[in-house]
Amino acid sequence: MSETWLILGATSSMARAFIRSVAERGDAVILAGRDMVDMAASATDAKLRGASDAFAMRFDARDPETFGPLIEAMEGREGMLSAAVFVGSMPAQSAIDADPSLIDGTIIDSFTGPARLLQMLAPLMEARGGGTVVGVGSVAGDRGRVGNYVYGAAKAGFHTYLSGLRNRLTRAGGHVVTVKPGFVDTAMTWNVEGMFLVAQPEKVATDILRAVDKKKNVIYTPGFWWAIMTVIRLVPEPIFKKLSI
């Protein structure tokens, strides 16, 4: 019996690549996001690539009203239930400095919104005794940097949430993969300066699916970011606070 994947933030290019990978395995996908026209196109694309079913539903991290119907749709599916979270927003730090209220939205988009939905989904997964949650965090969540510490803080919160959820779902046969991508070639990073070692979304999707299959807990993608972040984490705070990286 096929698995159903709920994809939160289905319009991002990382999500698209991931949807294509699970579609080619014959899984079903529910694409959740805000741009219904775009997701309708991606849903047909997924079906023609082999998804046993694919359709789009509205999801807005800042509008909890949209959560209930998604949970209902998942409940109506047979087989294993899984979810992958690709949502998040990263306003420029300078924009946040000018308008600190942007912090709330960033935290909702990147952490509390999806966390709340996962919290509603967890009992269904437990009841079915399996399934996987893929949570896309960020290397930015590993340490606060002057350039984007609000986004980093949101993702750090999300990482911790995922670790707790893993602890919980493991008991019921489920699994949680925390994904920490480095720089990925997406619309979000298209015109951001200072990017290096940029990975294609397809590479990230392949890495995620491998991690799902092997039941990895936390992965960096591309893998070399593990080494980079290990070094960055090891820099003592008295030194780190003077760096601008």
Next chain:
Amino acid sequence: MSWRPDTYTGWGRALSATGEIARPERLSALEALEAAPACGRRRSYGDACLNGEGRMVDMSRLDRVLSFEDGVLHAEAGLRLGEIMRLFAPRGWMPTVVPGTGYATVGGAIAMDVHGKNHTEGTFGCHVEEITLTQNGKRMVTTPGSDLFGATVGGLGQTGIITSAKIRMTSLEGRSMYVHERRMENWDEFIAELASSEAPYVVGWIDATARGSALGRGVLEEARPVDKNPPPVKGTKSVPVDAPGFALSKPVVRVFNAAYFRRVPSIGRKVTRSFGDFFFPLDRVQDWNKLYGKKGFHQFQCVVPDNNTPALRDMLELIAGSGLASPLAVLKRLSDRSAGMMSFPMEGLTLAVDFPASKAAEALIARLEDMTLDAGGRIYLAKDALSAAATIDAMYPNRAAWTAEAAKADPDGALETDLTRRLELRRT
């Protein structure tokens, strides 16, 4: 956020442009952009996909399959033809016409009205049933028979951004290609065999360094789909850095070509190839254009009508005598079935030869262009980086009519590229 400054090149890497590029991932993002020309995967060699005096819209992320019904595929323009093959060949379908690289996108295949190894089927555009254009943020649908359609197919992107298209596919009886390879000892044998071949897919590799009695020797490949499993797929290789200048020097190419010719036994051989290996042989080596080093290379491709085939032999003689050619040289048949006012094909033979970029190569190509013009032929704009307005005008009789159509669709010339400016194609 949409526009990013960059310096970029076509496949030949001899010409480059500096300008801003947007790469929309959604239709809404595309439609919000100010008018600018579009590109696919930049598999055209020269400056068709460059805009050094403005902006460029990269369509590679709008690449979804929108529907597939009764053999008609509706796809976004950025979808690669190789991806269509990968997805649909196992279900028994393929695009009726594909060029020699699977990286070409649906948009690029339409805008150049590309041809394949099956000349009897005509060009890619002959199998397009509908095109959706974005003209200055607005959607416009065009179908065969309309002037806009004729100006869009082979129209170098000058009528608007091709956003999606419906393509009639061909049903494919088989899982792989059965290829009959034969040595052609000289020019006369080669053209006689090309003319009489009845195989659905035919392509010739020609040794552009062989001279004298061996002039025009090569390997003829005749192929048809077959219901056999393809041999296991070999992994792709890639060229990580620019090769040094001597990599394609005269002696190296001569030795390589001789070996490539003898690889096929004198009595010929029959082999089974995967679709990918047969249709897109060069795609197995990623970024092979870097083999030509930093200076890049040019491809000369012309078509010469059947009554003037001897002129093509003269050209080959000149090329062989120059010692400038690389191993990549192809001889194929074309038919006059094409779908656009500016389409390249005509009934005759087409010759394509790659040359490492140099002053000598430029001079040689200029002579070859003159010879093509004298022979009543034309050169292919997907490959051109060097030609001049007067030459192209003389080769493309529908140019003025096409320009008028393009002007209706794009009155301000916002879609001009380096190629259309260099060749003054939009001049009325």
